[in-house]
Structures are given as structure tokens and as C-alpha cells.
Amino acid sequence: MHLGGRPVLDAVTVDIPRGQVTAVVGGDGAGKTSLLGALAGRVPITGGTVTMPAREDIGFQPSTSGVWRDLTVDENIDFVGGAYGLSPELLAERREHLLGPAGLGGVGDRLGGHLSGGMRHKLGFCLAMLHRPQVLLLDEPSTGVDPVSRVQLWRMVAEAAAAGTAVLLSTTYLDEAERAHRVLVLEDGAVLGFGTPDEVIASVPGTIGTEPLRPPGPRSGRAWRRGNIFRVWNPSGHPDPDQQTDLEDAVIALMLARNEQRGAGHG
Structure with missing residues (x-):
């Protein structure tokens, strides 16, 4: 895979089993974001193949959290729910199921831009999970997040996997990666290690x-x-x-x- 004429991923092969968390680790420029972007269909590839469910069955959270800062928490949920065609009844059920455990149940009228970093990343996770995707792709969801929110995020990630979702996340925290079922280690777009x-x-x-x-x-x-x-x-x-x-x-x-x-x- 090339970007701007230079290779960013070289012979990287990874499968994402349902019911498991796969962590991608590596330094800056290792290829973590490019890999998630390619799997999400947001970055074109110049070689190899990507086999994924339909886009409506994929949840993706970018490293920027994926939250619209000029919309309230409720408006973010309504906007994403509408994009996926969720019925009012299902949207209400998913809102309650996700926001309460994330500690966001009482801040529905707060603008996304006024949330703390941890709350914003938790809302981004809820948006990515709103439509019950088969595959969940998370790009450094806990970077810059306070320790308490990191624990809450990982609890939500683990619960998503336990419910049968295939989760692939990148992280800069190796202590987090040790909690994953499998770890993919990248450097300069190449695989250094892969396994438990x-x-x-x-x-x-x-x-x-x-x-x-x-x-x-x-x-x-x-x-x-x-x-x-x-x-x-x-x-x-x-x-x-x-x-x-x-x-x-x-x-x-x-x-x-x-x-x-x-x-x-x-x-």
C-alpha cells in the first residue's frame, strides 16, 4: 500500500475474529492509522485485498474521536442514527444502552466541543457502536484520555467483543495491548510480530x-x-x-x- 508515492504498509496480513480484541501497536509512522483506514474503506490500497462486511456493518472511530463538536451529545446520536436508518424505537434503546454505562446519560444537551477529552472519546465509541456493527475499528481511542475514562473505554471494548463484535484497535499504550486477545506489532509498515x-x-x-x-x-x-x-x-x-x-x-x-x-x- 502506498501513500504519496511511498509505501506505508508492506505485506501486512491480519484477520479480525468475531468475539475478540486485536490490538495494533507501533511507533509514529508505523502504519497503524493507514491499516485501519484501509480496512474501513477510507484509504485506497494499491495491492493485496481487503475482505470486510458491507460499510453499514462496520463501525469506525477515528483518532479525532469522530464527534461533531458543534452538535450536542443527543444531536450527535440523532445524526448518526439517522444516517444508518435506525427507527426511533431502536435509536432510543441504543441511546440508553450506550450512553448510560459510558457516563454520558445526563449530558445530552452538552456540545461535543465542551466535553472533556475522555467524555468525547467515549461518545465517539458510542457513535461507532450505535448501529451494532459486525466489525469495530478504533484508532487510538484512549490516547490523551484520563485514567478513569481509559478503564471505562476498555470495559466497553471488552463488552462489545463479548457480544460477538470483531474489534481491531490501535493503541500507543502497551499495557492496554496486553489485555487484547492478539497483538499486531508494526514498524515502518512491516510486521514485527503477531499473535497472543x-x-x-x-x-x-x-x-x-x-x-x-x-x-x-x-x-x-x-x-x-x-x-x-x-x-x-x-x-x-x-x-x-x-x-x-x-x-x-x-x-x-x-x-x-x-x-x-x-x-x-x-x-
């Missing part, structure tokens, strides 16, 4: 250890700070069952491994 969080962690070559100070010499480039300690990736190390590695460590190590492979190829 445990499978992604197990795919890291070598080992990741802990040291109190940044190591000197070449090993310095394989170290990163976590709190008051440094984590150090050793590509030739042997697994240590006592060493605890989480998804954040694994993603960083996979990125370091790819950078070293690219550097060796250019040498």
Missing part, C-alpha cells in the same frame, strides 16, 4: 535482562530505561525462566532486532 501477547513475547530472539546502570560500549545501544533500572537485550542469550519480560520489553527488542538486521544488510 505471550506469543509475541516468546518471539523475541535472545533474552532481555536487567542492569542497574546503562551498559558501556556496543551494548549501550541495546539498553533502555524502565523506571530506575535498565533493560538490556542480548540477541545471543539463552532463555532465563526467572526473567520477567512483558510486551513493552518485547516490542522494543523486536524493533532493535529489525534495526540491526537492516544495518547488517546495508553493510
Whole structure:
């Protein structure tokens, strides 16, 4: 897939099972937004195929929340409900089912632009779920959201999946991604890892250890700070069952491994 003449996604394959949450992680420019846009039919692809339900069966929340700021909460709901042709009875049922648990039941007359960031993102989620889509695509729904709203958002995401919706979301928070059924790790449009969080962690070559100070010499480039300690990736190390590695460590190590492979190829 190309944008502006440059490749943004290269041989990325992902399926989105119903009843599961699939998280897409990666740094800026990794291709997360392009992938969701392509799946939502908002970004044209130059190669490969996208197999998705009809557009009316897809829910999409952009990173901007998808809320019309100059409309009230109720007007946002009415506008989206009308676009999908929901009957007044069904719209009333969906409004009550979604807004109450999201903590938005008593702010129907408030403008979208006057909501807090967390409330606006929760409203965007409700808009994406209003028509009961088969597939739900969420582009960084919790970025910049307060901790309490993040918990509420993830509860709503988990409930949507439990009800049978196929959920694909991008996130910058790796602790969130660890809650997903599966994780897709992207960098520069390429896949670094894909599977359950445990499978992604197990795919890291070598080992990741802990040291109190940044190591000197070449090993310095394989170290990163976590709190008051440094984590150090050793590509030739042997697994240590006592060493605890989480998804954040694994993603960083996979990125370091790819950078070293690219550097060796250019040498």
C-alpha cells in the first residue's frame, strides 16, 4: 500500500475474529492509522485485498474521536442514527444502552466541543457502536484520555467483543495491548510480530535482562530505561525462566532486532 508515492504498509496480513480484541501497536509512522483506514474503506490500497462486511456493518472511530463538536451529545446520536436508518424505537434503546454505562446519560444537551477529552472519546465509541456493527475499528481511542475514562473505554471494548463484535484497535499504550486477545506489532509498515501477547513475547530472539546502570560500549545501544533500572537485550542469550519480560520489553527488542538486521544488510 502506498501513500504519496511511498509505501506505508508492506505485506501486512491480519484477520479480525468475531468475539475478540486485536490490538495494533507501533511507533509514529508505523502504519497503524493507514491499516485501519484501509480496512474501513477510507484509504485506497494499491495491492493485496481487503475482505470486510458491507460499510453499514462496520463501525469506525477515528483518532479525532469522530464527534461533531458543534452538535450536542443527543444531536450527535440523532445524526448518526439517522444516517444508518435506525427507527426511533431502536435509536432510543441504543441511546440508553450506550450512553448510560459510558457516563454520558445526563449530558445530552452538552456540545461535543465542551466535553472533556475522555467524555468525547467515549461518545465517539458510542457513535461507532450505535448501529451494532459486525466489525469495530478504533484508532487510538484512549490516547490523551484520563485514567478513569481509559478503564471505562476498555470495559466497553471488552463488552462489545463479548457480544460477538470483531474489534481491531490501535493503541500507543502497551499495557492496554496486553489485555487484547492478539497483538499486531508494526514498524515502518512491516510486521514485527503477531499473535497472543505471550506469543509475541516468546518471539523475541535472545533474552532481555536487567542492569542497574546503562551498559558501556556496543551494548549501550541495546539498553533502555524502565523506571530506575535498565533493560538490556542480548540477541545471543539463552532463555532465563526467572526473567520477567512483558510486551513493552518485547516490542522494543523486536524493533532493535529489525534495526540491526537492516544495518547488517546495508553493510
